[in-house]
Amino acid sequence: MRRKGVIGIGLSAIVLVGLSAAAQTQYKVIDLGTLAGGAISNAYAVNDLTQIVGTSQVTGGFNHGFLWMKPHGMKDLGTLGDNFSSAQAVNDASEIVGQAATSQSTSDVCRAEPARHLHRILNRIAQRHRTALDMLAQIAALEQF
Numbered sequence: 048m049r050r051k052g053v054i055g056i057g058l059s060a061i062v063l064v065g066l067s068a069a070a071q072t073q074y075k076v077i078d079l080g081t082l083a084g085g086a087i088s089n090a091y092a093v094n095d096l097t098q099i100v101g102t103s104q105v106t107g108g109f110n111h112g113f114l115w116m117k118p119h120g121m122k123d124l125g126t127l128g129d130n131f132s133s134a135q136a137v138n139d140a141s142e143i144v145g146q147a148a149t150s151q152s153t154s155d156v157c158r159a160e161p162a163r164h165l166h167r168i169l170n171r172i173a174q175r176h177r178t179a180l181d182m183l184a185q186i187a188a189l190e191q192f
């Protein structure tokens with residue numbers, strides 16, 4: 048009787064060890080690199096299309112948002128006129144949200160769809176922002192009369 052108990056405990060341990068080994072998920076670490084001139088990058092989000100967004104240091108120590116896609120690698124998403132941007136989330140429709148500093152050193156929230164057109168959209172946002180600021184300056188000038 049004692050032997051059956053020991054054998055039962057031994058088999059249970061083998062089954063539990065086997066189950067825990069089989070239940071472990073295997074991951075592969077991939078070095079995404081950095082943008083040109085940078086020493087550090089941080090990934091903040093990945094979608095089901097394996098598009099990864101985050102922030103990477105660039106020449107001068109500033110951070111720019113990036114989009115990483117296999118096999119293209121890391122692409123600089125640019126800024127809104129200042130030296131900072133950050134891509135913080137991407138969904139399965141390739142819409143990216145983040146923030147960027149404007150040429151007036153304010154921080155604006157950005158949204159782009161699809162991800163491959165973000166640089167064009169950032170340029171449009173920057174142009175609209177400049178146009179709006181120009182209009183406000185003109186209104187302020189008229190109010191002085």
